[in-house]
Amino acid sequence: MAVSRQSSLPGSDVAEDLALHQEKVRRRLPTTLEDLHGPLTGMIELPVHVAWSGMTAYDLDKPRQRTGLYRTVLHEGLREDLPL
Template identity: 65%
Template sequence: MYREKFLRRLPASLDEFCGPARGIVGLPLHVAWSGMTSYDLEKPRQRMGLYRTVLHEGLHDDLPRYLNKDLLVQMWPVLRGLVGRTVRTVWEDAFPQIAARARAAA
C-alpha cells in the first residue's frame, strides 16, 4: 500500500522533471507542511532538503514542477540514502538511469 502511494505519483519519464536548477524555490503547504517552505538551490543542504521533501510529500503534479532531471540524477547517490527503502526502490525501479548513477558512484 505504501509502495503504491509512491508509484501513483510518478510521471512516466525523467524527461518530465523540468523544475528549477537555481534560485529560491517556495513549496506549497501541502508539500512542506512541516518545517521549511523556501529553499535556496545554490545551497547544497537546502537543495537536498527540498528534494527529500518533494520525494516524500509531493503529489503527481508537484514532482515535475519542483524537481529538475539533471539535479535529481546528480544528487541521487546521496539522496537515495535519505529517502528510505520504499521510496528508493520505487524510484530506482521506475527510472533505471538513477539506479545506474547510484551504482556508478559506489
C-alpha cells in the same frame, strides 16, 4: 497472573502494507525523467500542502537545501507537485 501475548511476527500484513506503500509511491512518480523540469538555481517556495511542517523556501544553490527540497517534495508532494 499470566499475561498472554500475541506474536507479532512479520507476515502477510507487513508484506501487504509494504506493497500498498510501494504502489502509492509509484503512482506519484513521473513516468520519465523528461517529465521533470524546473529551475536549477535560485529560490523555490513550496506550497503549504507540501511543506506543512517545516521549511517552505529552499535555495537550490546550496546542496543541503537542495537535498532537503527533493526529500520533502518526494515524501509529501502529490504527483502534480513533482514536475516543478
